[in-house]
Amino acid sequence: xxxxxxxxxxxxxxxxxxxxxxxxxxxxxxxxxxxxxxxxxxxxxxxxxxxxxxxxxxxxxxxxxxxxxxxxxxxxxxxxxxxxxxxxxxxxxxxxxxxxxxxxxxxxxxxxxxxxxxxxxxxxxxxxxxxxxxxxxxxxxxxxxxxxxxxxxxxxxxxxxxxxxxxxxxxxxxxxxxxxxxxxxxxxxxxxxxxxxxxxxxxxxxxxxxxxxxxxxxxxxxxxxxxxxxxxxxxxxxxxxxxxxxxxxxxxxxxxxxxxxxxxxxxxxxxxxxxxxxxxxxxxxxxxxxxxxxxxxxxxxxxxxxxxxxxxxxxxxxxxxxxxxxxxxxxxxxxxxxxxxxxxxxxxxxxxxxxxxxxxxxxxxxxxxxxxxxxxxxxxxxxxxxxxxxxxxxxxxxxxxxxxxxxxxxxxxxxxxxxxxxxxxxxxxxxxxxxxxxxxxxxxxxxxxxxxxxxxxxxxxxxxxxxxxxxxxxxxxxxxxxxxxxxxxxxxxxxxxxxxxxxxxxxxxxxxxxxxxxxxxxxxxxxxxxxxxxxxxxxxxxxxxxxxxxxxxxxxxxxxxxxxxxxxxxxxxxxxxxxxxxxxxxxxxxxxxxxxxxxxxxxxxxxxxxxxxxxxxxxxxxxxxxxxxxxxxxxxxxxxxxxxxxxxxxxxxxxxxxxxxxxxxxxxxxxxxxxxxxxxxxxxxxxxxxxxxxxxxxxxxxxxxxxxxxxxxxxxxxxx
Numbered sequence: 001x002x003x004x005x006x007x008x009x010x011x012x013x014x015x016x017x018x019x020x021x022x023x024x025x026x027x028x029x030x031x032x033x034x035x036x037x038x039x040x041x042x043x044x045x046x047x048x049x050x051x052x053x054x055x056x057x058x059x060x061x062x063x064x065x066x067x068x069x070x071x072x073x074x075x076x077x078x079x080x081x082x083x084x085x086x087x088x089x090x091x092x093x094x095x096x097x098x099x100x101x102x103x104x105x106x107x108x109x110x111x112x113x114x115x116x117x118x119x120x121x122x123x124x125x126x127x128x129x130x131x132x133x134x135x136x137x138x139x140x141x142x143x144x145x146x147x148x149x150x151x152x153x154x155x156x157x158x159x160x161x162x163x164x165x166x167x168x169x170x171x172x173x174x175x176x177x178x179x180x181x182x183x184x185x186x187x188x189x190x191x192x193x194x195x196x197x198x199x200x201x202x203x204x205x206x207x208x209x210x211x212x213x214x215x216x217x218x219x220x221x222x223x224x225x226x227x228x229x230x231x232x233x234x235x236x237x238x239x240x241x242x243x244x245x246x247x248x249x250x251x252x253x254x255x256x257x258x259x260x261x262x263x264x265x266x267x268x269x270x271x272x273x274x275x276x277x278x279x280x281x282x283x284x285x286x287x288x289x290x291x292x293x294x295x296x297x298x299x300x301x302x303x304x305x306x307x308x309x310x311x312x313x314x315x316x317x318x319x320x321x322x323x324x325x326x327x328x329x330x331x332x333x334x335x336x337x338x339x340x341x342x343x344x345x346x347x348x349x350x351x352x353x354x355x356x357x358x359x360x361x362x363x364x365x366x367x368x369x370x371x372x373x374x375x376x377x378x379x380x381x382x383x384x385x386x387x388x389x390x391x392x393x394x395x396x397x398x399x400x401x402x403x404x405x406x407x408x409x410x411x412x413x414x415x416x417x418x419x420x421x422x423x424x425x426x427x428x429x430x431x432x433x434x435x436x437x438x439x440x441x442x443x444x445x446x447x448x449x450x451x452x453x454x455x456x457x458x459x460x461x462x463x464x465x466x467x468x469x470x471x472x473x474x475x476x477x478x479x480x481x482x483x484x485x486x487x488x489x490x491x492x493x494x495x496x497x498x499x500x501x502x503x504x505x506x507x508x509x510x511x512x513x514x515x516x517x518x519x520x521x522x523x524x525x526x527x528x529x530x531x532x533x534x535x536x537x538x539x540x541x542x543x544x545x546x547x548x549x550x551x552x553x554x555x556x557x558x559x560x561x562x563x564x565x566x567x568x569x570x571x572x573x574x575x576x577x578x579x580x581x582x583x584x585x586x587x588x589x590x591x592x593x594x595x596x597x598x599x600x601x602x603x604x605x606x607x608x609x610x611x612x613x614x615x616x617x618x619x620x621x622x623x624x625x626x627x628x629x630x631x632x633x634x635x636x637x638x639x640x641x642x643x644x645x646x647x648x649x650x651x652x653x654x655x656x657x658x659x660x661x662x663x664x665x666x667x668x669x670x671x672x673x674x675x676x677x678x679x680x681x682x683x684x685x686x687x688x689x690x691x692x693x694x695x696x697x698x699x700x701x702x703x704x705x706x707x708x709x710x711x712x713x714x715x716x717x718x719x720x
Contacts, residue, residue, distance in 0.1 A: 053086070053089070055084070056086075066675050069091060071098055096117070097119070108341055108354060116133075117159075138235075171189060181244050203255060261365045292372070351671070373482070383472070475559075494557075597698070604719035607716045623686050642701075646696055664687050
């Protein structure tokens with residue numbers, strides 16, 4: 001429940017995932033199904049001429065649901081569903097048939113769903129978007145709709161009334177037993193109107209789980225039925241799923257439990273409405289057996305729920321928190337349910353997810369935790385950055401020479417130029433493997449007024465600004481969400497060095513997450529370039545590198561948690577929900593994927609501007625205005641904008657010390673859970689440094705629906 005460690009991830013699963021009661025096996029013939037639910041008129045009660053309308057749901061309504069409707073010519077329109085999952089959009093300028101795509105949030109995780117429509121549905125039929133319509137759409141198209149859209153040239157000619165009717169019949173055969181148990185046996189999966197009230201179709205969604213399995217789907221009842229495989233190219237070949245164990249009673253008990261658990265969460269959130277409550281007020285909501293991410297109830301309350309960041313660190317707290325998008329994952333027994341939900345903080349702070357067990361004690365559902373030793377996450381990050389010159393390209397520049405530096409034997413590069421008086425001047429071009437190599441040529445030394453003027457006049461920039469994308473895989477282990485006896489963590493999995501990567505608590509800098517052992521940057525993001533920082537004498541990494549060809553959506557990563565003696569405390573897993581995008585593809589689609597700054601040369605984060613002591617944009621006392629654009633991908637959210645200014649350290653008398661820097665950081669959190677609200681496109685910072693700066697940077701961070709982070713960072717290495 002902490003914004004710094006959150007994710008909104010899921011890509012491999014399309015979950016209806018609200019569990020039903022009972023164990024595995026077939027139905028009880030003595031238990032009668034619910035009475036039939038009137039599916040209502042075939043006409044759409046909310047439609048109007050030229051519109052498509054319906055409901056988006058996976059049991060409960062999908063929150064923050066964004067919709068795009070793509071027509072036969074590739075033209076599209078977008079809209080946002082209301083808080084109940086209802087949508088309505090004008091398609092009068094589009095050409096039928098249509099694919100409807102939805103990106104939203106259920107249980108604190110992202111969900112992508114599809115439906116299909118024809119000209120005959122416009123203004124006439126409700127067109128729902130649920131995991132059941134996902135199956136119908138896949139059966140119509142012959143493959144997963146998302147894969148079809150991702151191909152870039154979607155052919156919608158297969159979407160005909162006859163094809164939809166055949167697909168509807170095939171999918172109904174698969175799920176008919178649960179439809180009958182819910183009293184919805186005569187419902188149309190795509191067009192029957194329903195409310196998110198846990199009856200009829202909605203009750204079916206409560207009890208059914210649909211998961212993608214490569215190009216196919218797996219359908220199960222959360223009561224423990226055998227999985228049914230569905231191949232979209234042959235939907236008629238799928239078996240019929242078992243009837244829910246316990247029949248209608250199990251579904252009704254589940255509906256009641258969902259409401260009661262949400263009541264517990266609402267009461268719990270109310271304690272945080274205006275302030276951080278005392279520990280004694282929170283304790284009654286925890287089961288005596290509570291253990292969550294390595295913490296007992298008392299520690300979780302004090303270290304997570306009652307934690308308050310200083311204003312200088314963003315001022316985060318749980319004040320004003322609420323819990324929504326509840327999804328039951330598994331009914332363990334009548335009084336024990338595993339559920340997930342979204343944690344929504346006050347405006348500006350990124351929402352997160354929790355998954356834990358609830359236990360019913362004396363008629364009240366209490367939090368029992370997940371029983372794990374720590375919270376571990378794997379995700380992806382991409383950064384839009386400069387493209388340095390290669391070593392060969394650098395050697396091709398006029399006046400470039402090299403020489404080997406003792407005692408380390410490393411080769412440094414220099415370039416001879418002429419100053420304004422025609423005298424020789426040598427620029428230092430750094431060493432291969434260093435961040436500045438192929439990017440900047442430095443004039444003068446690092447300290448002093450004369451040197452600042454030299455750098456202002458003669459520093460040179462060689463790289464292509466915003467010329468490439470760097471991909472990273474990120475391993476997030478929050479410092480306050482690990483058992484106290486865990487001293488080290490090794491991560492292994494696809495694409496990583498065979499021996500894995502070692503994580504440790506941060507010791508050199510304040511970080512809210514565990515970092516790579518021996519990493520001079522104290523970071524938790526990895527790619528091949530990062531071997532320069534983490535492969536060292538204190539942490540040798542054999543064959544350090546990153547093989548992205550082995551990384552895919554659904555890749556499983558193993559986190560081995562160890563104590564100080566090297567004994568294994570726990571072994572946990574996490575899967576990569578986001579689909580990797582190659583660096584080349586990400587760069588080609590950068591305007592669709594990345595937030596991007598829009599600064600001119602006069603306001604760029606260049607050394608020329610940092611060393612301009614006359615009218616430079618970073619002089620002490622000057623406000624700094626940053627502007628940007630945002631991508632239009634569904635589910636994208638601006639997370640934060642941060643800036644740091646570096647100045648030389650001063651002694652007690654105000655004299656420059658020829659070592660180290662002081663950092664003056666400012667930032668703003670902009671995350672908003674409501675897609676109807678516009679994201680800001682500008683901010684003004686007032687940094688507090690008092691002397692001329694030596695450098696600095698600013699980072700614009702956004703996140704997509706699946707938790708993939710997209711960053712644009714400006715610095716002297718990538719000024720604008």
